Amino acid sequence: xxxxxxxxxxxxxxxxxxxxxxxxxxxxxxxxxxxxxxxxxxxxxxxxxxxxxxxxxxxxxxxxxxxxxxxxxxxxxxxxxxxxxxxxxxxxxxxxxxxxxxxxxxxxxxxxxxxxxxxxxxxxxxxxxxxxxxxxxxxxxxxxxxxxxxxxxxxxxxxxxxxxxxxxxxxxxxxxxxxxxxxxxxxxxxxxxxxxxxxxxxxxxxxxxxxxxxxxxxxxxxxxxxxxxxxxxxxxxxxxxxxxxxxxxxxxxxxxxxxxxxxxxxxxxxxxxxxxxx
Amino acid sequence: xxxxxxxxxxxxxxxxxxxxxxxxxxxxxxxxxxxxxxxxxxxxxxxxxxxxxxxxxxxxxxxxxxxxxxxxxxxxxxxxxxxxxxxxxxxxxxxxxxxxxxxxxxxxxxxxxxxxxxxxxxxxxxxxxxxxxxxxxxxxxxxxxxxxxxxxxxxxxxxxxxxxxxxxxxxxxxxxxxxxxxxxxxxxxxxxxxxxxxxxxxxxxxxxxxxxxxxxxxxxxxxxxxxxxxxxxxxxxxxxxxxxxxxxxxxxxxxxxxxxxxxxxxxxxx
Numbered sequence: 258x259x260x261x262x263x264x265x266x267x268x269x270x271x272x273x274x275x276x277x278x279x280x281x282x283x284x285x286x287x288x289x290x291x292x293x294x295x296x297x298x299x300x301x302x303x304x305x306x307x308x309x310x311x312x313x314x315x316x317x318x319x320x321x322x323x324x325x326x327x328x329x330x331x332x333x334x335x336x337x338x339x340x341x342x343x344x345x346x347x348x349x350x351x352x353x354x355x356x357x358x359x360x361x362x363x364x365x366x367x368x369x370x371x372x373x374x375x376x377x378x379x380x381x382x383x384x385x386x387x388x389x390x391x392x393x394x395x396x397x398x399x400x401x402x403x404x405x406x407x408x409x410x411x412x413x414x415x416x417x418x419x420x421x422x423x424x425x426x427x428x429x430x431x432x433x434x435x436x437x438x439x440x441x442x443x444x445x446x447x448x449x450x451x452x453x454x455x456x457x458x459x460x461x462x463x464x465x466x467x468x469x470x471x472x473x474x475x476x477x478x479x480x481x482x483x484x485x486x487x488x489x490x491x492x493x494x495x496x497x498x499x500x501x502x503x504x505x506x507x508x509x510x511x512x513x514x515x516x517x518x519x520x521x522x523x524x525x526x527x528x529x530x531x532x533x534x535x
Numbered sequence: 536x537x538x539x540x541x542x543x544x545x546x547x548x549x550x551x552x553x554x555x556x557x558x559x560x561x562x563x564x565x566x567x568x569x570x571x572x573x574x575x576x577x578x579x580x581x582x583x584x585x586x587x588x589x590x591x592x593x594x595x596x597x598x599x600x601x602x603x604x605x606x607x608x609x610x611x612x613x614x615x616x617x618x619x620x621x622x623x624x625x626x627x628x629x630x631x632x633x634x635x636x637x638x639x640x641x642x643x644x645x646x647x648x649x650x651x652x653x654x655x656x657x658x659x660x661x662x663x664x665x666x667x668x669x670x671x672x673x674x675x676x677x678x679x680x681x682x683x684x685x686x687x688x689x690x691x692x693x694x695x696x697x698x699x700x701x702x703x704x705x706x707x708x709x710x711x712x713x714x715x716x717x718x719x720x721x722x723x724x725x726x727x728x729x730x731x732x733x734x735x736x737x738x739x740x741x742x743x744x745x746x747x748x749x750x751x752x753x754x755x756x757x758x759x760x761x762x763x764x765x766x767x768x769x770x771x772x773x774x775x776x777x778x779x780x781x782x783x784x785x786x787x788x789x790x791x792x793x794x795x796x797x798x799x800x801x802x803x804x805x
Contacts, residue, residue: 265541
């Protein structure tokens with residue numbers, strides 16, 4: 258592992274002067290899932306683009322818990338670093354059919370097949386392989402098949418960044434309009450004082466939503482927030498000149514996208530990343 | 536191989552050459568992708584049979600000369616002013632063909648291969664370009680292709696035909712097969728339109744590789760000075776492959792895409 262020393266070093270790495278070539282993966286997402294029109298998102302509320310068709314291809318609905326990697330279908334194409342080197346994110350940009358905020362994150366772990374009608378604890382489990390200290394990691398409930406119309410709440414039992422297990426997240430609304438639709442991503446707020454997630458043991462739906470549907474729990478680590486003002490407008494993060502500096506991308510990261518829309522139109526997104534290895 | 540230092544980068548920029556870009560006028564839909572191949576100057580012709588265009592193909596944006604022996608061109612910066620903000624993506628047109636119909640509902644042969652410039656197909660996309668307007672009836676289209684592992688795959692269906700998906704110049708990116716663990720595309724065998732759009736028109740399928748994005752955030756006439764250090768760009772400091780057939784895929788914020796500028800390129804050792 259070595260830090261990027263200065264601008265000369267960064268220019269050299271970005272123009273092919275490093276041990277490994279720079280990576281500039283591009284991505285696009287059509288507003289479709291499995292060849293059919295995607296469900297309209299809710300303005301101002303996060304939606305997952307994991308299942309959206311495009312390049313990379315759509316990710317599958319997870320079943321059993323799994324740690325995601327760059328080999329998981331749905332991940333933005335990325336070659337793992339070699340020789341003890343690290344990947345560094347230096348650019349992230351995108352545009353789209355509608356305005357909103359695109360969130361680039363490393364999808365660390367996911368599970369699907371959970372039910373909107375089961376009111377006992379549903380097991381999550383699994384083990385993180387990146388950002389294992391949990392600091393900065395988030396957890397969200399991700400809806401793969403629509404759940405019920407009855408609004409209730411959801412919590413999770415998790416291990417925080419300090420290794421304390423049995424922490425309970427603050428209850429948030431689950432089910433009902435705006436909290437049940439396919440692709441909806443519902444962040445699970447951490448308990449007071451916590452700053453991350455090392456593991457999620459289980460999740461509990463307080464009362465039935467009325468329809469089982471299919472939802473899952475995803476643990477991720479945010480890397481970049483890209484604002485897109487309006488249709489066709491560019492949004493970008495330049496980590497060369499902008500704060501907070503140059504984020505490290507985990508080895509074999511499963512780079513994925515979340516979307517917070519300003520409208521209810523399902524997004525079409527096109528963008529790219531700049532990544533160097535040192 | 537690289538600009539080894541900031542000083543070397545600055546020296547190279549001082550010796551830069553330019554590739555002029557002009558988009559005379561292109562009717563667009565905000566936020567959607569277009570292909571300037573037959574409209575920008577230089578104006579290319581709609582392809583017929585499958586070919587692998589090069590920098591010598593009419594329509595290509597080409598460096599003023601070939602890179603010297605042992606040297607590569609790299610895009611170090613750009614200047615671009617547009618009627619409206621948007622994103623202007625410089626792509627290498629690896630292979631293309633045309634003459635497909637919006638009314639034929641059986642598989643239509645494409646037979647386009649990635650060029651020798653990127654035979655692995657990694658980083659390449661499948662683009663459907665409409666050369667002559669097709670019909671008003673919205674349907675879907677898919678393509679059969681080989682991924683970068685040369686395994687036969689099928690794209691998922693996307694809309695073709697109807698407003699926003701029929702106009703000349705519109706390019707529609709086809710999503711990769713979720714069964715494929717490899718990104719990219721090395722070969723496109725055929726394309727199938729699910730139901731007639733009502734008008735044959737003329738569309739084609741291309742393999743394209745995006746290289747560099749010029750981000751234009753400002754309003755009419757304010758030039759974007761994009762570059763690795765100054766921002767407003769995407770794609771790093773990319774190498775222009777020898778013989779690359781460069782063209783611009785714009786995404787505008789308005790219904791009339793007009794712009795002019797230049798890619799600034801410098802030579803560096805391979």
